[in-house]
Structure formats: structure tokens, C-alpha cells
Amino acid sequence: MTSILAVDDSASMREMVRFTLAGAGFDVTEAEDGQAALETARTREFNLVLADVNMPRMDGISLVRSLRDLPAYKFTPMLILTTESGADKKQEGKAAGATGWLTKPFDPDTLVATVNRVLG
Template structure:
């Protein structure tokens, strides 16, 4: 099953996302900010990254930009899972290299359907 990196500064949100994905059989690792996610992504290859936008240390959009500079993450789907829903922020995410945008609170079935779709 696919390896997914869940990135969110909220431990409860990370937990809910990880629980939802693990229940569907995915192998999930967690990081609490963009910098931790980059460090984790450097030591293990993931098939999908799910990240919040607003986080301390390094925000999600900066993390996406940095991941996209790494050859092993050029084609990896990166979904933003965030409370941010304004068009400008979505466009900023897309320009950075985000594959898709999901708004919190998330529906577990919608999350799993989206993950399945982007993983192919």
C-alpha cells in the first residue's frame, strides 16, 4: 500500500487524518511542520504528501515549493488540507506545485476518494 506523509501542526488533526488513512490500509508517517516534513521526506520516499498551509517553522506552501525542487518529489501528488479556502491562497498553492486542495473540516470518505484518485 502507498506511503503517505501527513503534515499538520495540530496533533488532533494529524491523528484524525492518519487514522482515516491507516484504516484504509495506507502506511502513514506524520510531521508537525513543513521543516519536519522535508527532513522526513529526505529519509523516506512517499507516494503522497498531505499538508496544512498554516504551520509554524515552515508553512505548507513553502514546503511544497521545496519538495518540488527535489527530483524524487517532482511527480509525487501533494494535497493541501487546510482551513484556507480563498482563491488567492489556492492559486499560490497551485503555483508552488500543489496537486489539489481540500478544506477542513474534512469528510473521511471524500479524503479517501481524493487520495485514491490522485494515487491512480
């Protein structure tokens, strides 16, 4: 089963993402911030990482950058799911290694379609 690491400091947002992706057949693991996600990713490999930008301890862009430094995550798809929609933030995410950018609130069908597309 395809495993996804969903990272967001909002418990309700993690739940919505988990519900949407689990309903589409994905195995979803949640993390409450970038630091927790990095610790989890070091112990288990995921097929895709979905992260918010604004989080305590470690933001999503820093998480992407840190994961890209790990050999196991060099080519793993990483999507940013955030309320941020400015071109500067998107460019910062792309420079860090993000595969794509989705804005909140998200459409469940669009999220699933995007995840399926980046997973190939």
C-alpha cells in the same frame, strides 16, 4: 503499501488524518510542520504528501515548493488540507506545485476518495 506523509501542526488533526487513511490501508507517517516534513522526506520517499498551510517553521505551500525541487518529489501528488479557502491561497498552492486542495473539517470518505484519485 502506499505511504503518505501527513503534515499538520495540530496533533489531533494529524491523528484524524492518520486514522482515516490507515483505515483505508495506507501507511501514514506524521510530521508536525513543514521543516520536519522536509527533513523526513529527504530520508524516505512517500507516494503522497498531505499538508496544512498554516504551520510554524515552514508553511505547507513552502513545503510543496521545497519538495518539488527534490528529484524524488517532482511528480509526487501533494494535497493541501487546510481551513484556508480563498482563491488567492489556492492559486498560490497551485503555483507552488500542489496537486489538489481540500478544506477542513474534512469528510473522511472524501479524503480517501481524493487520495485514491490522485494516486491513480
